[in-house]
Amino acid sequence: MSECEITVVPGGPALVRGAGFVRDEDGNRHEVGRAVVAVCLCGLTQRAPWCDSTHKVAGD
Amino acid sequence: MCVREGAAVILPEPRGPLSADVVRALRADGEVRRDVEATDEEDFHLSLWLLYELHYRSFEGVDDSLEWSPPLLALRRALEEQxxxxxxxxxxxxxxxxxxxxxxxxxxxxxxxxxxxxxxxxxxxxxxxxxxxxxxxxxxxxxxxxxxxxxxxxxxxxxxxxxxxxxxxxxxxxxxxxxxxxxxxxxxxxxxxxxxxxxxxxxxxxxxxxxxxxxxxxxxxxxxxxxxxxxxxxxxxxxxxxxxxxxxxxxxxxxxxxxxxxxxxxxxxxxxxxxxxxxxxxxxxxxxxxxxxxxxxxxxxxxxxxxxxxxxxxxxxxxxxxxxxxxxxxxxxxxxx
CATH class of the missing domain: 1.20.910.10 (Heme oxygenase-like)
Known part of the structure; x- marks a missing residue:
């Protein structure tokens, strides 16, 4: 199994490298389609589990 | 749907005396006149864009060696400084x-x-x-x-x-x-x-x-x-x-x-x-x-x-x-x- 690396961006998403899929809170499996993906940590995204930058307009 | 890749780019229409001289020089040997200035933003930015594109895809009918033509590079530098x-x-x-x-x-x-x-x-x-x-x-x-x-x-x-x-x-x-x-x-x-x-x-x-x-x-x-x-x-x-x-x-x-x-x-x-x-x-x-x-x-x-x-x-x-x-x-x- 390859190594998966997760980098949390302060005030932003988690950048995930090396993952095959991400499972959301309902147990649904989302395939990873690019070398690095941004996983939403604020819960405001409209395309969970992926970050869509909504955190930037939500205020801190 | 049809997407054309790698098609040659046609030299654009000049927008003033400077871009006209650049287009002329690109069709020839790269020798630009030194006494021509851009008349406006259109002439200026098209001239600079033409010179830059030599480093990307260039144009149909333009000699590839003009990418490193000293007169064209000198003109590019003058426009870039401005x-x-x-x-x-x-x-x-x-x-x-x-x-x-x-x-x-x-x-x-x-x-x-x-x-x-x-x-x-x-x-x-x-x-x-x-x-x-x-x-x-x-x-x-x-x-x-x-x-x-x-x-x-x-x-x-x-x-x-x-x-x-x-x-x-x-x-x-x-x-x-x-x-x-x-x-x-x-x-x-x-x-x-x-x-x-x-x-x-x-x-x-x-x-x-x-x-x-x-x-x-x-x-x-x-x-x-x-x-x-x-x-x-x-x-x-x-x-x-x-x-x-x-x-x-x-x-x-x-x-x-x-x-x-x-x-x-x-x-x-x-x-x-x-x-x-x-x-x-x-x-x-x-x-x-x-x-x-x-x-x-x-x-x-x-x-x-x-x-x-x-x-x-x-x-x-x-x-x-x-x-x-x-x-x-x-x-x-x-x-x-």
Missing amino acids: FEAELRGACAPLVARAEQADGVPDQLAAIASFDSGTSLPLFLQREATRDQYLEFLVQRSLYHLKESDPQAWALPRLDGPAKVALAELQYDEFGGGRPERLHSRLFAEALAAAGLESSFGAYVNRVPSYTLAVNNAMSLFGLHRRLRGAAMGHLAAFEMTSSLPCRRLLQGADRLELPEAVGHYFDEHVEADAVHEHLASRGICGALVGAEPDLQSDVLFGAAACVHLDAVVAERMVDAWTHGQSTLLAEAGENVA
Whole structure:
């Protein structure tokens, strides 16, 4: 199994490298389609589990 | 749908004495006259764009060796000095404001959050007609059909973590190992689906100087090692001002019921650029300034140039549309209304 690396961006998403899929809170499996993906940590995204930058307009 | 790749670019129509002389020289031996000056922004930016394109795809009927023609390079340098000085002057207030923040990522965020008062994505989301949206695609085609190419020049000029982060970002821009996912190809498919020409340079005669200037800034920063900080700052600001606007552009395309390929291009960039903005601001610019602290002011200058030139584009395009005018230049032989 390859190594998966997760980098949390302060005030932003988690950048995930090396993952095959991400499972959301309902147990649904989302395939990873690019070398690095941004996983939403604020819960405001409209395309969970992926970050869509909504955190930037939500205020801190 | 038919997407033409690798088609030769036709030399555009001159817009004044300087671009006329450059076109003449490109068809000949590269010897430009020394006594010709640009008469206006159109003549100036088309001339500079012509000289830059020699380093990308060049033009049909132009000798490839003219890329390194001394007279053409001398002219390019003179135009670049003027353009860079104008840009630095225009960007100084934005850079000064950003320098009040701590650390490169927050400084870049301060620049990226600049609100000029006119939002092109908001207009396209809510108000634009179908024809206006298609004009926007035509204007953007000059860059998106060679998306990420100008930033690739910086790769051999970086090292360590900044180089790795740029390569990681560009791997995604350049399709992530899949030619069908090249971002430039996604845009070509969007153009073709919308009934527009999809080959690079097809619309250069219709695109006004403010859009040429956007492209010229990227080439200016990309082609000079001296300006590698500005190139990466520009990239960061571009990515940091892309994800949320692309959602608006997607909603505008859906509202106007444009073909799926148009929405798909912007849909791809909502998620892609939510990743890229962090790679660019922290991974590239943060690491670059960490390794070369002297580049900090140029990183901020490049970011400010991106935001400034985009604000000019937004103002000019929305102003034309709200006055019922086209943003595109008249086709050759067509009278300007």
